Amino acid sequence: MTDQPAPLTLAVPKGRILAEALPLLAKAGIVPDSALTDETSRALRFATSEPGLEVVRVRSFDAATFVAFGAAALGIVGNDVIAEFDYSELYAPVDLGIGHCRLSVAGRAAAPLALERLSHVRVATKYPRLTQAFFARHGVQAECIRLNGAMELAAALGLAPLIVDLVSTGRTLAENGLQERGVILPVTSRLVVNRAALKTDPRVAALVARIRATASAADDVFPTTGCASRCDCNPRNQRNIAGRLNKGAVSSAC
Numbered sequence: 001m002t003d004q005p006a007p008l009t010l011a012v013p014k015g016r017i018l019a020e021a022l023p024l025l026a027k028a029g030i031v032p033d034s035a036l037t038d039e040t041s042r043a044l045r046f047a048t049s050e051p052g053l054e055v056v057r058v059r060s061f062d063a064a065t066f067v068a069f070g071a072a073a074l075g076i077v078g079n080d081v082i083a084e085f086d087y088s089e090l091y092a093p094v095d096l097g098i099g100h101c102r103l104s105v106a107g108r109a110a111a112p113l114a115l116e117r118l119s120h121v122r123v124a125t126k127y128p129r130l131t132q133a134f135f136a137r138h139g140v141q142a143e144c145i146r147l148n149g150a151m152e153l154a155a156a157l158g159l160a161p162l163i164v165d166l167v168s169t170g171r172t173l174a175e176n177g178l179q180e181r182g183v184i185l186p187v188t189s190r191l192v193v194n195r196a197a198l199k200t201d202p203r204v205a206a207l208v209a210r211i212r213a214t215a216s217a218a219d220d221v222f223p224t225t226g227c228a229s230r231c232d233c234n235p236r237n238q239r240n241i242a243g244r245l246n247k248g249a250v251s252s253a254c
Contacts, residue, residue: 007052008203011067011075012036013060017189020098021076028207028214052203061126064090064192073197073204080166080187084127091198092190094212099189101168103127105134108155109179113162124154125164134164134184152176191215 010030012018018037025031031049035041036057046055058066060081067075068087080103082092105123107113113121120141125131128144135142147154151165156176166187167173170180191211197204 005052005201005203007054008074008197008201008207009066009072010048010053010055011058011063011072012055013063013076014057015060017060017076017078017099018057021096021189024096024098024211024214027217028210030207030211050207053207061085067192067194070194070196073194073201074207075192076189077192078187078189080127080130080185082190082192083185084129086129089195090192091195092192093208094191094215096189096191096211096215099187101166101187102183103130103164103185103187104167104180105162105164105182105184106152106155106167106173106178106180107162109177111161112181121162122160123162123164124151124160126151127164130184131164152178 012021022032022037029050030053032055033046033048035043036046036055044057046057048055056066056072060078063072063075064077064081064085064087066072067077068085068090070089076096077090077092078099079092079095082090118140120143121135122143122145123131123135124145124147126146126148128146131144132142145154145160151163152172153176154160155163155178162181163178164184167180173180191208193204193208198208
C-alpha cells in the first residue's frame with residue numbers, strides 16, 4: 001500500500017483580494033469549497049476541486065508568514081507584505097495582476113509639512129520597515145507608531161502628522177481630511193511559494209505553472225503598464241520628497 005503525500009496548503013487573504021483571486025484560480029482548475037466565501041462561516045480550512053490541495057483563509061500579513069515558515073506551500077500575498085517582511089524562504093514567481101493599489105504617504109490636507117527643515121518625523125503605519133527605509137533615503141528619520149487599522153485617525157487626531165498606508169482610490173483619505181503626498185510602492189498580489197517546498201515537491205512547481213499560465217492569459221486581455229516613470233519607487237526618479245510633502249503634491253500613481 002502506497003502512502004499518500006500530505007495535502008498541499010494554499011494560504012489566501014480575506015476580503016477583496018480573495019474575491020479577485022477566485023476567478024484566476026478557477027481558470028487554473030482550482031475551485032475551493034463555497035464556504036470559503038461565506039462570511040458567516042467560522043471554518044478556516046477548505047477543500048478544493050484539486051486533489052491534494054486545501055485552502056486556508058488568513059489575514060493578508062499572516063499569509064506570508066504561513067508560507068515562509070512552511071505551514072503552507074503556496075499563498076497569495078501583496079508585494080507590500082513581501083517587501084515589509086523580506087522572508088528569505090519566500091519566493092514570488094508570479095504577479096497575479098490583481099489587488100492593484102499603492103503604498104503611500106499621506107497627511108492632513110490643511111497642515112502640509114516642511115520636511116526639508118526636519119531630521120525626524122513621526123509616522124503611523126503597519127509598515128515600519130518600508131517606511132523607515134523610504135524616509136531614510138530622503139535624509140529623514142521616521143519614528144514609526146505601529147497601528148493595524150483606522151490609520152486615517154492617527155493623522156486626524158494628532159497621533160502622528162503622517163501616515164503610510166495602502167491607497168486605492170483615495171476616497172477614504174479625502175473623507176477624513178487627508179491628502180496623498182507621495183507613493184512609496186505600487187502594489188499587486190503575487191503567488192508566493194515556500195522555497196524548500198518548491199525544490200522538493202513537484203506538485204508545487206506544477207501548480208505554479210498552471211497559475212502562471214492563467215495570470216499570463218489575463219495580462220494579455222488586461223495588460224498592466226508597470227511602474228509609472230514619475231513614481232518614487234522608480235530609482236531613476238527619487239527626487240526629494242520634502243518639497244512635495246510641503247506643497248501637497250502627489251507622485252504619479254502606479
